[in-house]
Structures are given as structure tokens and as C-alpha cells.
Amino acid sequence: MTRMPLVLRGREFPIPVVLAPMAGVTNIPFRAQCRQFGPGLIYVSEMVMAAALVHGNEKTKKMVAFGPDEDFRSLQIYGSDPEFVGRAVRALCEQDIADHIDMNFGCPANKVTRKGGGAAVPVKRNLTRAIMRAAVQAAEPYGVPITCKFRIGINDDIVTFLDTGKAAEEEGIAMIALHARTAEQHYGGNAHWEYIAQLKQAVTSIPVLGNGDIWEASDAVRMMDETGCDGVVVGRGCLGKPWLFRDLVDAFSGNDVQPSPNLGFVLNVMLEHAQGLMAIMGPEFGIRNFRKHCGWYLTGYPVGSEVRRAFATVASFAELQEIAARLDHSMTLVPGGERLARGHTNGPIKVVLPDGYLENRDDMTLPDDAHETAVSGG
Ligand SMILES: Cc1cc2nc3c(=O)[nH]c(=O)nc-3n(C[C@H](O)[C@H](O)[C@H](O)COP(=O)(O)O)c2cc1C
DSSP: OOOOOEEETTEEESSOEEEOOOTTTSSHHHHHHHHHHSTTSEEEEEEEEHHHHHHTOHHHHHHTOOOTTOSSOEEEEEOSOHHHHHHHHHHHHHTTOOSEEEEEEOOOOHHHHTTTOGGGGGGSHHHHHHHHHHHHHHHGGGTOOEEEEEESBSSSSSBOHHHHHHHHHHTTOSEEEEESSOTTTTTOSOOOHHHHHHHHHHOOSSOEEEESOOOSHHHHHHHHHHHOOSEEEEOGGGTTOTTHHHHHHHHHHTOOOOOOOOHHHHHHHHHHHHHHHHHHHOHHHHHHHHHHHHHHHHTTOOOOHHHHHHHHTOOSHHHHHHHHHHSOTTOOOOTTGGGSOOSOOOOOOOOOOOTTTTTOTTOOOOOTTTTOOOOOOO
């Protein structure tokens, strides 16, 4: 099978690795940490709502910001009304905010799917196409590529990924990514990489990326070997572990991957990450926002529950430094620590769709969330 190069806006990305958009995580400071370890990859922002972009929501404006040294700006949007998506994409392009726009068709949150939005949208084939078309047409004059990310389907009986992939190819989408779980699986169980292989077989004219359960660099190489996909999208594996991108660059360049770092290295990255968040969000909110990252950074380091609790309630940078200073910096990761899950792991969930939703899969009725301005997640 021929592997397609990842080329977006005329730029080729020789290392086929993409940071997955993660709401509440993949903001400027986190992307900066990742980029430091793996320059030249595709790092996607947090998701923003098309409707909020159209309404010029202040919080959203902040979320679409990129750092001055981000030389390729990838932004994810969510929307289920073709008109709003088109207007949002046009506004982003007119203001030269992004070099690449990704669209999220995989959000499994119940409050979204029960209104026919998120991961429920691909069930409606024509609506999905119309959303894609609106985005592509709005971005085309500016040369901004549109990509899409979606799941296998709703559950084992309602499987949509092949239709969605073919539609993307026909509607001018530049690249697609499959999170190889159903919405029902949520984040539980294992990702079904065999569906990535099926998608790669079916979609032959644009790159197909695989997503799900890449915890170590060797997983990414294995996913590409086993499925034939053109690249990988990495989510939870890099939570508290931005050096995973260094490992991925090494693995794809044929270099040895470095052993897991000792705690001293991890603590230094933590302090830098916390400072980054504080610079953007202000000291108080920044340090509070950093708390959730502490648990991820310490995954697999046997620091004890008291230390974990101290990190989880840290209230200032000085306190963070003080806790870090108390620890044994030579501590190493427990065996197998690399593969301990971080971030969401819950699932399966019961997916509720609107009444009668499956009766006509070709209608163009807009989901009730179409003008929603605040949804998060994928
Ligand atoms: C905290 C968190 C937030 C997420 N937010 C989004 C999002 O905004 N958009 C999206 O497409 N996927 C989102 N996802 C899903 C990831 O992009 C990815 O598809 C999923 O985590 C599976 O990949 P992984 O096994 O490498 O984590 C999110 C996942 C997590 C853990």
C-alpha cells in the first residue's frame, strides 16, 4: 500500500505525527512544551465552537490565539450548521488566524449527541457532507486546508466511518483521522485499529491518520505497520509526557528512543509548563489549571499519596517549587509505567440519540446543538 505524505498548505511534514486536539489541554503553553521536544510536527489547538466564532465570543477569541513562534497554526472547530461553519471558517481565514482547520465529528458527550450533534452528526450523511463542503468552500480562496476527525460510529451496529471517509475525500477534505472507537465505547476498551486499516483501504486519494492508544513511540510505528495508515494522532499518551514527541521523532527517524526520564527531569518540565500557563492565564488561575497536569506528570513515579495530594492542591508557584525540591530527583519510573493510562478512560456509555434519529439518515434537519457556543471534548 502506498503511504501518502502529509502535506498541508504546501508544507510537507516528514514525521507523520499530529498532537490530538484536547479541550482544556492543548493550549499555547502545552503546545509549546510539546514543540520544544518535537519541533516541526502538527500541533492542534483546543476545539472552538463555530457558533462562538461567528458571535465573536471573548473567551473563544482567546482560545484561537497562537504563540508568536508557532510556525504552523492548526485549529480545531466544531459545528453542525453548515452556514455557521462556513462563516466561522471564512472569518478565521480572512483574519489569517490559522494555517489549517480541523473539524471535529467525534464528540461523544451525551448532552451533544442527544441533540443530534457531535458524534451523532455522521449518521446524517448529507448533513455531514454539507458541513464539510461549507468549510472547504470558505477556506479554498485562502489556501487553508480542512481536515476531519471522527469515530467509527455510534456503536457496533451504527457504523459510519467508511461513509464519512469517502464523503471527506469527495468534498475536498485534505486529510482525515479516525479515532478507532465508537461513541458508545467513549474512552474505554481498546481502540480498534483494524478499522483504521479498512479506512486506509477505502480512502485512497488523501492521507488517512490513525488515532487511539498510542502510549509509547513504538505504538505509533506499530499502528502504521499494522494498518498502513499515513500518520498518527496522539492524545492521552502525551498528557504529562510532552517528551513523547521527542521519542516519536526518534522512532520515525530510525534513532534509538531514550529511556524514560528520572523525576528531576519531569519536575523541571512541570515547572516550565506551570510558568507557561501562569503567563497566559495569570498566576492564580494558571496554577490552578496546572493541578490536573500534576497527576499526569507523576503517573508511574512512586512519590506517594501525600505528595500527590500536595500537588493536586498547589496554590502558588513558590509552593510548587517547594514540593518539587523535597522530592528525590533520581527517582525512576516503575516498570511498565510508560503504559499507565492518563486522562479519560471511562466507557462504555449509553449513547442517546434524538427520537426517530435513525429513521431518515438523509434528511438535513439541523441538530438542536447547531448554535451552541459551549461544548467541549472529543
Ligand atoms: C481531555 C481530552 C479532551 C479531548 N478533547 C477533544 C476535542 O476537543 N476534540 C477532539 O476531536 N477530540 C478530543 N479528545 C479526543 C482525542 O483527540 C483523541 O481522539 C482520543 O483521546 C483518543 O486518542 P488517544 O488514545 O491517543 O488519547 C479529547 C480527549 C481528551 C482525553
